[in-house]
Amino acid sequence: MAFATSEEVLEAAVCVDLYRTMVRIRSFEERIRSEYHADKSPGFDIGAGRIPGEMHLAAGQEPVAAGVCAHLRPSDAVTATHRPHHVAIAHGVDMAKMAAEIFGREGGLGHGRGGHMHLFDPAVHFSCSGIIAEGLPPALGQAFAFRHRGGDDVAVAVTGEGAANQGAFHESLNLAALWRLPVVFVVEDNDWGISVARPASTAVASNADRAAGYAMPGERVENNDVEAVYRAAGRAVARARAGEGPSLLEVHTLRMWGHFEGDPQTYRGDLATVEDRDPIPHYRDRLLEAGILDEGSVEQIAADAAAEVERAVAFAVASPEPDPAAATSYVFA
Amino acid sequence: MAFATSEEVLEAAVCVDLYRTMVRIRSFEERIRSEYHADKSPGFDIGAGRIPGEMHLAAGQEPVAAGVCAHLRPSDAVTATHRPHHVAIAHGVDMAKMAAEIFGREGGLGHGRGGHMHLFDPAVHFSCSGIIAEGLPPALGQAFAFRHRGGDDVAVAVTGEGAANQGAFHESLNLAALWRLPVVFVVEDNDWGISVARPASTAVASNADRAAGYAMPGERVENNDVEAVYRAAGRAVARARAGEGPSLLEVHTLRMWGHFEGDPQTYRGDLATVEDRDPIPHYRDRLLEAGILDEGSVEQIAADAAAEVERAVAFAVASPEPDPAAATSYVFA
Amino acid sequence: MTVVDQPTSRSPAVPPRRLTMAKAMVEGIASEMERDPSVFYLGEDVGAYGGIFSSTTGLLERFGPERVRDTPISETAFMGLATGAAVEGLRPIVELMFADFFGVCMDQISNHMAKIHFESGGNVKVPVVVTSAVGGGYSDAAQHSQCLWGTFAHLPGMKVVIPSNPADAKGLMIAAIRDDNPVVYLFHKGAMGLPWMSKTHRALGEVPSEAYETPIGKAVVARSGRDVTVATVSLSVHHALDVADEVAADGIDVEVLDLRTLVPLDREAIVESVSRTGRLVVVDEDYHSYGMSGEVIATVVERDPSLLVAAPVRVAVPDVPIPYARALEQAVLPTPERIRAAIHAVTR
Amino acid sequence: MTVVDQPTSRSPAVPPRRLTMAKAMVEGIASEMERDPSVFYLGEDVGAYGGIFSSTTGLLERFGPERVRDTPISETAFMGLATGAAVEGLRPIVELMFADFFGVCMDQISNHMAKIHFESGGNVKVPVVVTSAVGGGYSDAAQHSQCLWGTFAHLPGMKVVIPSNPADAKGLMIAAIRDDNPVVYLFHKGAMGLPWMSKTHRALGEVPSEAYETPIGKAVVARSGRDVTVATVSLSVHHALDVADEVAADGIDVEVLDLRTLVPLDREAIVESVSRTGRLVVVDEDYHSYGMSGEVIATVVERDPSLLVAAPVRVAVPDVPIPYARALEQAVLPTPERIRAAIHAVTR
Ligand SMILES: Cc1ncc(C[n+]2csc(CCOP(=O)(O)OP(=O)(O)O)c2C)c(N)n1
Ligand SMILES: Cc1ncc(C[n+]2csc(CCOP(=O)(O)OP(=O)(O)O)c2C)c(N)n1
């Protein structure tokens, strides 16, 4: 099975929004990257500095987040992975509170308890998890609850191509299909699961081929093409909203940076071509060429994004450190 | 993908062997059933009697065991489920020691430690487990070890259709395909996972359709047809022996009795037709008609099976009860 | 397995009612399902079958398939589904058929369900009840007889309750459903009063008809005594009471403390009891080491080692998988015989 | 994460060699892989990456991809693969990248790998080593900082070893590989001596070049003292030694007992030490309740409560998920400050 393919031309406003979302994400990720590394030297001490711990950034994967989340409303749920920022931003998670959480501050989404892999924003039904593929099952439950209360809200579960070989993936797809839950499964195929290349993890060339095993539509988008993602996600979300059940969407995307910050990527043969494959300049050029953007609006979008990120980081660093005396709070409600 | 279909007529000797194996299994299961219930009354006390505990019998599923294991040698491995006797017998597990284990005796395969869901016979590389689908991963390891030591031994992992929705199923198929391990996955679709009918557990009509998600051949055999199982399993085993990797085979079979002994089966609408669907009389009649069996050989096979089972049960009941003083033995080697 | 019982007498004219633990548990679930439309039950064979151990008998008929849902054998998916549904305001009860199966879905329980409230800084609540059958004694062998409450209780973020009797089974169920946290509710098959399993004469008990909560985190003195405290949970409470009655004849006055909840543990009740008796036996059908028995002993001595006038004794499963053969299984379970020997040892 | 270190000096002319725990662990693995062709290593990112925490650095280059195998992120499948391979005579070492991930594959570990020998009545052996990284201290939050040795140690059929220093890391690895049983080998990230993580000054240690076994099941007195026994494992051993040096100035003579193995637990060593010192502090980076700390305390008092002249004190993670923010995390970890306070409390 596959989605009906419709190659309709997107409205200019939609294109601009997609571009803006990608720029906002990149702007955030670049800033977090530089904040993260700012005070970890000499050498590199993972636990040191204003942002300690593991840091998984999503530069290059913006087309997935932008293209999928463009179809969502705040009442729709999204569960993301250990690499969550791009999806969070695209789905409207409060950027300042997210930054504060990443900085481990009291003003963070989780008052500094969660950290960058554990971002929860109930206002937009967003969550993520550091355990591979284990964000899928909760998305089923959100979808279940949405259907229970009526309306046409949906849940989107994002996962990596490496994660698609975890048992939770299989169980979740089957159960979602069986109960016709309004879920969209999105696989970000960035070629790598840490250092393991996709052909060394996955017996099949496209996860879309696995959809047939659950009698659901499956589609793979090539070339990290944000408009193609937008179109395919639109079909999948519409299907879910219409009560027709779940769909699986795989996007061939790009991990521009290391798996986590500090990853030497010595295992990686494709590094030389990464910059050329950056989806944002490509899309910018396309929109410029099509006359949908001009140099002024490109600059404006960049400036707005930088300002937004600046405000978020300013909020974060202004927020107090959590009080160690309250370290054991929030275990139970 | 599907196996090449070859509808060649089986040799008479093969047919007789298939029939004999089925009769031996049924003979064993019927005897265990009567032994199990012999001293659990009045009422039904699961923990009482000479055979205590849960008892999952496989009457009706003989075609799967017989058809698959006919292709195996003692050096091939088989992992079975909570419903293991038919597969054990077909693969040549020592019936007397198996009976003794079921009776909880010192002479049992596991000296009474394991019980009917935990039968281990290293002589024929047989094992089983009471946890759904969790017998699959160890089969990969056996296959891995076989390939490592050279030769063309294979591993067969049997599971139920209910179990095919467990994460371990997905992970195992992917890993086996990826590493081209000599494994054959066999799904026994007996329509039920305890009280849950297949359409309420599985989003897809045939598990064979899931094989494509692992780039391996998948085939479904209908009608509990032992010869069709034999042919399909032959192709899968040959493929594994040839180093071409794993295959998936689903067989539509029949659970004639309750999920376990004592199951009232009140949930089951298809009970009235069960006896008519018993595969053994059907196959007997076919072989009689074809002149491959005559009444005398049918009787002889039944008598031989009864005698074999009688010897096994006699061995079991003659075997001493394990010494409670040694209850903590065998935790560590 | 189900053998159909008589329907429970519900005539208000003849109180007190005596129910099995299974019926009391179902009554607790049903009363909350009636009261609160956001409560639903999911798991394997919980619908038409009514629960392999009768944990849901009659619920499908009463509340329909939308609220009493059979699942595929996909514990990770449906545990996580419960979590997600709870996050969005429903109150799922989700059954793991046997606690022994925890290992196929423990990530969803201990890393997700139990931690989300904390990780979200209190912004997300996860009101799930995880029900599961525990315990051996009927030769179900190494993968279907474990108690494992020590495993659940060791990991933060979930409460752990373990009723030993019908009244607590109902009251703890209602309390668990109303609790805004994940609560693991472990019921012992041998205490459910199932018609097809040998049972203690204490299996039936009085159960008030109205809805009530048994407080989570409170132990109860099941029998008061002066000479020795037997701290325990679940089916072992019955054995301890039986043995207490017996050894009373030898002049030993046993106090039986039913802990009822392992998380949060009622440490005060333990210390208070032992400070009166000076002697402690812990009976634990879970494995001996790194579990409940050690925790209870440590709870006493970290308060004051001199509370104990004799070395405490543990009666637990001696770090061995549960054997199948009856004689072997009985040798490793905390049987009345072993409890009696421990009481004698500690009061010698 | 890897920052390339200098290759280990292997010149036999300049003994004693000082290695990090990571290098010592790898050396143990390599020496057994050399000796025994049935040993192989599998797990996530153990090949070209060399292990996220350098547990396999250089092994791929030395032994090739057949024996050092990257797996998909399918822990259940590859744990079970290890079990099956072991049953057939191979000796797999299988890495669970973080112990925190146990819940996605615990069934394969605790219900299969650990129980097959028993269930088979001793007829099947399962010589697997499960390696896994544990511990916090670098803000990796609730799902990547746990120790969980109490969880593994509670379940029967697997040995549990936890080296604190390079020499034991090598010796316990060799012993674990040669053991015919499943052995869970937990290494603390903060003790590995990784160039990209802040480390204790005790991270480097002398390691003999030849192959040797550190006995499984034997604790070791890491520092002998008269006044108080600090029983602990893993990174906390280093903290305890640091604190012992400090409080020596206050005239408190601390004995540090490195348990090294939780299963089997060297109960004699614990009792022997406490019978000399009369005072006990248990330092445990795992959760407080239902784990190691309670077990160690119970081990002493069930022998004789009067061995303790003061109430024992536990320094553990207080039943809370590990928080992300540094100040919060430090508040729940068993830091030197908390250990010092405990020693003062118990010797007051
Ligand atoms: C169950 C589990 N196993 C392993 C890990 C460690 N781990 C974290 S990210 C990762 C790779 C994930 O790859 P993929 O799903 O492709 O996502 P990507 O990082 O490429 O975005 C691994 C193995 C984990 N977090 N959870
Ligand atoms: C992980 C796990 N979940 C649940 C069970 C309980 N259980 C035992 S058999 C069974 C049904 C299995 O159905 P299927 O796989 O179709 O095999 P069948 O019994 O029909 O042979 C279930 C749910 C189990 N043993 N393990």
Ligand SMILES: [Mg+2]
């Ligand atoms: Mg990836």
Ligand SMILES: [Mg+2]
């Ligand atoms: Mg079935």
